[in-house]
Amino acid sequence: MTLPAVTFGSATDVGCVRDHNEDALLAQAGVFIVADGMGGHAAGEVAAAIAVSVFARLAGRAEVQPDELLDCVADANAEVLRVSDEQPETAGMGTTVSGVVLTLIDGAPQWIVVNVGDSRTYLRTAEGLSRRTIDHSEVEELVLAGYLTPAEARVHPRRNVVTRSIGSDPAPLPDVWVLPASAGDQLLVCSDGLTNELDDGTIDQLLGSGGTPQEVAAVLVERARLAGGHDNITVIVVQL
Ligand code: MN
Numbered sequence: 606m607t608l609p610a611v612t613f614g615s616a617t618d619v620g621c622v623r624d625h626n627e628d629a630l631l632a633q634a635g636v637f638i639v640a641d642g643m644g645g646h647a648a649g650e651v652a653a654a655i656a657v658s659v660f661a662r663l664a665g666r667a668e669v670q671p672d673e674l675l676d677c678v679a680d681a682n683a684e685v686l687r688v689s690d691e692q693p694e695t696a697g698m699g700t701t702v703s704g705v706v707l708t709l710i711d712g713a714p715q716w717i718v719v720n721v722g723d724s725r726t727y728l729r730t731a732e733g734l735s736r737r738t739i740d741h742s743e744v745e746e747l748v749l750a751g752y753l754t755p756a757e758a759r760v761h762p763r764r765n766v767v768t769r770s771i772g773s774d775p776a777p778l779p780d781v782w783v784l785p786a787s788a789g790d791q792l793l794v795c796s797d798g799l800t801n802e803l804d805d806g807t808i809d810q811l812l813g814s815g816g817t818p819q820e821v822a823a824v825l826v827e828r829a830r831l832a833g834g835h836d837n838i839t840v841i842v843v844q845l
Pocket of ligand 1: 641796797798836837
């Protein structure tokens, strides 16, 4: 069995409030990763760029194993810490990572999903849109424990506090899942600048609008800007 044909598009935007874009993305030969950098004085950009550059080593590979994504997170974490040590102006920088690698495992096409932090990966099939990552954030933990509803979490003052990030000592524990990949699957990888502005119903509707992945990516970013654009906005749309 060979990998099904894939098309993809991406867009990233500083938004309407921030003065620079600390998000980074990689969309290349089966590897689709978004990183949302954190840290003052442009350091977040450095951390996000390091993270996507480490994942780039998986691009174009015929077969990738889930453990290799764990290795990428560990290596990105070590590199962010090393650069923070060497360049004091970047001390304390960090980044999220979320996304997928499309690969063959035992001859069958699979999505390997990886996540650290509060960027997100969604899968849209004939059954609808489903989020495939769990935010590593204070509010998500409160939702999972039953103390907040998802609607309350969306407006909570501490909704931006992440509980795991790349650039931490000890290193963060990433989530990795393997999902079967089928013709017709749509994947969305995005930073919280999208999901803080648009609810899942709106995202589902825009993904289903019938545009090319590049058109849909551009529309998602534009709609997040129209909704306020309070943060950097980054999206990758993949169509199998
Ligand atoms: Mn963000």
